[in-house]
Amino acid sequence: MPIANGFLDKKDFSNEFFFNMEVGFNEELSLFQLNDHPKPEKMFNKNYPFFTGSSEYMKRHFKSYAEFVKKYLKTNSRIIEIGSNDGTFLKNFDNSENFLTGVEPSKNVADIAIKNNIPTINEFFNTVSAKKLKKFVGNTDLICASNVICHVPNLNNLIEAVDLLLSKDGVFVFEEPYLGSMFEKVSYDQIYDEHIFMFSATSISKIFSKFNFYLVDAIPQTTHGGSMRYVLKRFKNEDNESLKKIFNYEDKNNLNKIDSCLEFKKNCEISKDNITNKIKSFKDEGRTICGYAATSKSTTILNYCNIGTNYIDFICDTTKEKIGKFSPGKHIPIRDINYFHENMTDCVYLFAWNHKEEIFNKEKNFRGEWFSHVNL
Numbered sequence: 001m002p003i004a005n006g007f008l009d010k011k012d013f014s015n016e017f018f019f020n021m022e023v024g025f026n027e028e029l030s031l032f033q034l035n036d037h038p039k040p041e042k043m044f045n046k047n048y049p050f051f052t053g054s055s056e057y058m059k060r061h062f063k064s065y066a067e068f069v070k071k072y073l074k075t076n077s078r079i080i081e082i083g084s085n086d087g088t089f090l091k092n093f094d095n096s097e098n099f100l101t102g103v104e105p106s107k108n109v110a111d112i113a114i115k116n117n118i119p120t121i122n123e124f125f126n127t128v129s130a131k132k133l134k135k136f137v138g139n140t141d142l143i144c145a146s147n148v149i150c151h152v153p154n155l156n157n158l159i160e161a162v163d164l165l166l167s168k169d170g171v172f173v174f175e176e177p178y179l180g181s182m183f184e185k186v187s188y189d190q191i192y193d194e195h196i197f198m199f200s201a202t203s204i205s206k207i208f209s210k211f212n213f214y215l216v217d218a219i220p221q222t223t224h225g226g227s228m229r230y231v232l233k234r235f236k237n238e239d240n241e242s243l244k245k246i247f248n249y250e251d252k253n254n255l256n257k258i259d260s261c262l263e264f265k266k267n268c269e270i271s272k273d274n275i276t277n278k279i280k281s282f283k284d285e286g287r288t289i290c291g292y293a294a295t296s297k298s299t300t301i302l303n304y305c306n307i308g309t310n311y312i313d314f315i316c317d318t319t320k321e322k323i324g325k326f327s328p329g330k331h332i333p334i335r336d337i338n339y340f341h342e343n344m345t346d347c348v349y350l351f352a353w354n355h356k357e358e359i360f361n362k363e364k365n366f367r368g369e370w371f372s373h374v375n376l
């Protein structure tokens with residue numbers, strides 16, 4: 001596999017970086033994870049091409065996420081967001097009532113947040129940066145994150161950093177793609193270099209209890225094709241019925257055992273056959289195909305199913321950092337959305353299937369066939 005977000009220029013084709021992507025399951029922690037991964041610096045650098053604010057749906061989601069966590073705030077609370085990207089989440093808090101700090105390792109997105117007056121430090125979140133932060137932020141009542149904890153290879157160190165900064169009755173809330181949804185949808189495109197872990201409530205509870213943190217709530221989210229919001233504290237609340245239901249679901253579906261992974265593996269192989277047969281039949285019928293949205297997830301699909309320019313003419317996307325470049329590994333050209341409007345193909349592979357409502361609404365003029373490896 002190449003780097004999922006490693007969109008590249010023609011001149012860089014010959015030195016493209018590839019690694020062997022393999023997943024495993026830790027039965028002690030019920031943790032689904034990559035066995036090996038590229039160094040984080042290879043992925044989250046000054047050119048990181050992902051901007052939270054590029055999706056209206058995500059902007060709305062982060063507004064409601066902010067509303068949800070406001071109940072944990074006191075007067076003049078300190079809030080830290082790990083992996084604060086362009087500041088889309090922190091923008092929803094009043095900086096004069098609370099003290100905001102974003103921690104973001106990718107310089108280009110951190111710079112946008114700073115330009116928008118969101119105090120941001122351009123660093124990886126770990127015990128080293130936490131010790132520095134502690135000196136000027138003191139204790140923190142609320143630490144939040146979304147789609148970032150699963151990116152951090154040294155999870156132990158991250159939890160130690162949270163422990164260092166969080167006040168005695170502080171709350172740590174984060175959202176990540178959910179193992180249960182990935183298994184149900186066979187959305188194996190969630191597996192790529194950046195997603196080192198695919199969590200469940202069971203695995204989160206087991207991991208954090210080693211550090212004396214307790215999972216006190218877990219709330220399913222529709223984002224990223226099915227995510228889970230986890231709420232952790234240093235003490236247990238009284239029994240939470242909805243959390244119990246989630247644990248029951250995970251037990252019933254063997255999410256705490258390797259059996260569910262083996263079933264998933266078979267389902268991935270079936271899914272691969274189905275999508276490659278579908279694409280081949282479109283071609284045999286003489287129909288043209290393009291991709292919609294050059295997502296990081298699409299890198300897994302295209303490389304695992306061996307789909308390149310022999311099938312897909314181009315992928316359209318709104319991100320200016322990707323337009324004019326080529327897709328990782330398969331080198332499909334990335335075009336802007338206007339190009340798609342002027343060169344509509346007969347069939348469109350919707351790679352951003354998790355944004356389908358937003359995209360279908362925008363693309364009402366497209367009269368051809370949408371398709372994907374998951375049900376649309």
Ligand code: TMP
Binds near residue numbers: 055292294296316
């Ligand atoms: P991601 O799944 O890796 O987060 O990437 C989402 C990509 O989808 C990002 O490059 C922007 C693109 N996109 C569009 O091109 N049009 C859209 O309407 C939406 C919602 C996303």
